[in-house]
Amino acid sequence: MSIFRDPFDPETRLHAQGCGCARCSTSATPAARPADSAEGRIAQVVESALVRGLFGHHDEQRRQVLRAMGGGSLAAILGTLLPMDAIKAAAIEASGPLEKTKLKVGFVPITCATPIIMAKPMGFYEKYGLDVDVIKTAGWAVARDKSLNKEYDAAHMLTPMPLAMSLGAGSTAEPFLMPAVENLNGQAITLHNKHKDKRDPKQWKGFKFAVPFEYSMHNFLLRYYVAEAGLDPDKDIQIRVVPPPEMVANLRADNVDGYLAPDPFNQRAVYEGVGFIHLLTKDIWDGHPCCAFACSQAFALENPNTFGALFKSIVEATHFAAAAENRADIAKAISPANYLNQPETVVAQVLTGRYADGLGEVKNVPDRIDFNPFPWHSMAVWILTQMKRWGYIKGEVDYRQIAEQVYLAADCGKLMKELGYEPPKTTYQTYSIMGKTFDPATPDAYVDSFAIRRS
Amino acid sequence: MRSLPVRAALLSLVLLLVGAGLWEAASTAPESAEAVSEYDMLVAGAGEKARVPGPSAVIAHAWAALSDPFYDRGSNDKGIGIQLGYSVGRVLTGYLLAALVAIPIGFVIGMSPLWQRALDPFIQVLKPVSPLAWMPLALFVIQDSALSAIFVIFICSIWPMLINTAFGVASVRRDYINVARTLELGRLRTALTVILPAAAPTIFTGMRISISIAWLVIVAAEMLVGGTGIGYYVWNEWNNLNLTSVIFSILMIGVVGMLLDRLLAGAARFVQYVD
Numbered sequence: 027m028s029i030f031r032d033p034f035d036p037e038t039r040l041h042a043q044g045c046g047c048a049r050c051s052t053s054a055t056p057a058a059r060p061a062d063s064a065e066g067r068i069a070q071v072v073e074s075a076l077v078r079g080l081f082g083h084h085d086e087q088r089r090q091v092l093r094a095m096g097g098g099s100l101a102a103i104l105g106t107l108l109p110m111d112a113i114k115a116a117a118i119e120a121s122g123p124l125e126k127t128k129l130k131v132g133f134v135p136i137t138c139a140t141p142i143i144m145a146k147p148m149g150f151y152e153k154y155g156l157d158v159d160v161i162k163t164a165g166w167a168v169a170r171d172k173s174l175n176k177e178y179d180a181a182h183m184l185t186p187m188p189l190a191m192s193l194g195a196g197s198t199a200e201p202f203l204m205p206a207v208e209n210l211n212g213q214a215i216t217l218h219n220k221h222k223d224k225r226d227p228k229q230w231k232g233f234k235f236a237v238p239f240e241y242s243m244h245n246f247l248l249r250y251y252v253a254e255a256g257l258d259p260d261k262d263i264q265i266r267v268v269p270p271p272e273m274v275a276n277l278r279a280d281n282v283d284g285y286l287a288p289d290p291f292n293q294r295a296v297y298e299g300v301g302f303i304h305l306l307t308k309d310i311w312d313g314h315p316c317c318a319f320a321c322s323q324a325f326a327l328e329n330p331n332t333f334g335a336l337f338k339s340i341v342e343a344t345h346f347a348a349a350a351e352n353r354a355d356i357a358k359a360i361s362p363a364n365y366l367n368q369p370e371t372v373v374a375q376v377l378t379g380r381y382a383d384g385l386g387e388v389k390n391v392p393d394r395i396d397f398n399p400f401p402w403h404s405m406a407v408w409i410l411t412q413m414k415r416w417g418y419i420k421g422e423v424d425y426r427q428i429a430e431q432v433y434l435a436a437d438c439g440k441l442m443k444e445l446g447y448e449p450p451k452t453t454y455q456t457y458s459i460m461g462k463t464f465d466p467a468t469p470d471a472y473v474d475s476f477a478i479r480r481s
Numbered sequence: 482m483r484s485l486p487v488r489a490a491l492l493s494l495v496l497l498l499v500g501a502g503l504w505e506a507a508s509t510a511p512e513s514a515e516a517v518s519e520y521d522m523l524v525a526g527a528g529e530k531a532r533v534p535g536p537s538a539v540i541a542h543a544w545a546a547l548s549d550p551f552y553d554r555g556s557n558d559k560g561i562g563i564q565l566g567y568s569v570g571r572v573l574t575g576y577l578l579a580a581l582v583a584i585p586i587g588f589v590i591g592m593s594p595l596w597q598r599a600l601d602p603f604i605q606v607l608k609p610v611s612p613l614a615w616m617p618l619a620l621f622v623i624q625d626s627a628l629s630a631i632f633v634i635f636i637c638s639i640w641p642m643l644i645n646t647a648f649g650v651a652s653v654r655r656d657y658i659n660v661a662r663t664l665e666l667g668r669l670r671t672a673l674t675v676i677l678p679a680a681a682p683t684i685f686t687g688m689r690i691s692i693s694i695a696w697l698v699i700v701a702a703e704m705l706v707g708g709t710g711i712g713y714y715v716w717n718e719w720n721n722l723n724l725t726s727v728i729f730s731i732l733m734i735g736v737v738g739m740l741l742d743r744l745l746a747g748a749a750r751f752v753q754y755v756d
Contacts, residue, residue: 164704164705168626177625271716299530367717367721371522375523382520
């Protein structure tokens with residue numbers, strides 16, 4: 027991830043996250059020059075690539091030269107030698123010809139992927155000159171492998187996945203970028219019909235739950251929820267990974283007692299009369315992120331114009347999906363076999379929020395699922411605190427640095443503005459999750475504040 | 482008294498009709514009650530819920546699917562003919578590659594007791610491994626899901642061919658080889674003109690076992706990797722709990738598997754001989 031650091035800073039850390047060696051513990055991370063804006067960040071990426079290229083990616087050497095002559099003078103000398111401004115401009119403008127028009131974008135067939143899917147039948151990709159093939163994928167392990175293989179140019183992922191992949195947790199370390207979140211809320215805890223009398227999680231000891239992936243909001247929210255009720259998710263319940271499309275079949279077969287899963291599989295369980303919706307995840311954390319649009323850093327750097335066009339079509343599709351009046355049309359567009367392959371009424375109930383809960387009532391929750399592309403850094407920090415809490419990552423974590431490298435909030439904000447939407451002013455905010463406040467400024471204290479944790 | 486084949490065919494027909502009749506009787510659709518409240522509208526009526534369909538529903542679905550087998554409504558929704566085509570293509574590629582490797586190696590093993598003993602432990606350990614266990618490793622190393630599926634077919638079809646070739650070559654009658662030796666045939670010529678034809682029926686038996694295994698494995702492999710193929714088709718229909726399609730695919734998988742087996746059985750007839 028060194029590409030996102032200031033290349034003219036002689037003191038940048040050479041070692042990986044959590045390295046405990048003497049040099050790392052003393053190194054500070056001074057912000058030599060501002061890189062807050064999108065332009066600043068892209069410019070820095072270009073400079074970084076050039077400077078690091080010059081030194082053959084030998085960071086030690088680069089540091090020695092920089093110490094001897096000072097970062098500023100090297101920048102000036104390089105500026106006279108290389109058309110740096112031109113390169114930077116090319117990357118920022120992203121208005122040049124598309125490097126690639128035929129793209130493959132992977133998705134897992136769930137309503138979280140709505141913007142990525144509907145952008146195809148509703149023409150958002152086409153609008154920006156892209157011919158995108160959206161390809162259905164069996165689960166996230168395969169989506170991850172196909173993304174790492176470069177079979178997919180970009181993919182629908184879960185918000186924790188790019189963080190985990192960039193850290194090398196559960197896969198090989200490959201820098202991934204998450205330019206946009208897709209949906210907020212939109213998940214639920216579904217229980218088997220036989221548990222209708224067990225609405226208090228304290229009664230769930232010994233339950234078997236399914237989640238779609240280890241590095242998912244589903245896993246972290248389920249763990250959080252049962253831990254708040256005093257159950258240890260690693261000891262008192264069993265959590266297993268089941269790809270979303272197989273969940274209803276597993277619930278019917280009584281293989282699991284319930285799941286915290288993406289829709290339409292909660293609603294489908296109700297539709298089939300197999301289970302009921304115990305709780306929408308909205309009631310755990312209102313406005314939590316879930317799925318994301320992600321691609322490898324290499325793809326973004328090699329195809330800046332294509333990346334820009336793809337990014338724009340996703341942001342625009344996400345905003346279109348956010349408007350309640352468009353939801354019924356979207357349900358119609360994404361229900362056929364080529365996309366979600368679900369009865370339209372199931373998808374419509376998820377998207378419009380007027381749904382049967384499986385207990386005989388019709389609920390009306392318009393914000394059951396919402397769509398907003400802005401990748402808050404504070405969301406990434408929360409996810410990292412939970413990865414730390416449950417032992418998925420060990421050692422010291424530089425929460426902010428990882429969050430800011432992977433979640434491209436500045437770029438997303440810039441695009442939102444360009445497309446006429448109002449981006450938030452900051453990239454950090456506090457959240458209230460089941461009544462407990464999370465402050466992104468004090469992540470370590472937050473982790474330590476939980477009684478049930480693995481770290 | 483009619484001949485045996487006619488009576489057998491009649492019996493098959495009776496079994497089919499009785500089986501299908503019982504199945505149909507057991508799976509009549511429950512009466513859908515009138516949807517009175519909004520809640521009823523939002524959940525599946527009794528008739529719409531996923532359930533095992535009767536044979537008539539399967540036949541109707543098969544008719545619809547087979548009358549338009551090559552439709553293409555986007556990358557995730559293609560006709561049954563296209564899906565089967567992808568699967569057969571993968572199976573044949575992996576299978577032929579396996580034959581190219583297994584038959585020569587099997588030959589060497591069959592002709593050389595030294596090599597047979599030296600390679601035996603490896604074969605014994607690798608042979609019982611489920612080919613799907615190779616999938617994560619293949620995906621990681623090959624870095625291409627389509628090639629990984631072909632690799633899985635390759636690795637599962639290699640063993641029966643290898644072992645049968647070795648066995649066939651090793652058990653060629655000594656008389657034949659002695660005659661060749663008396664006629665002063667060179668080693669290569671002995672191998673090609675004497676041992677190969679003599680071992681051919683055994684080799685073909687191995688090839689027939691392999692193609693059946695390859696066809697069994699491709700469905701599971703495609704369910705994992707997805708994208709195209711009959712395995713993906715089954716998975717996609719399972720996604721939607723559409724059991725009519727699943728049963729239809731089961732029948733199609735069976736028919737294609739039988740055709741592949743018949744094809745090799747027919748080819749094997751050309752190399753049969755009587756001692």
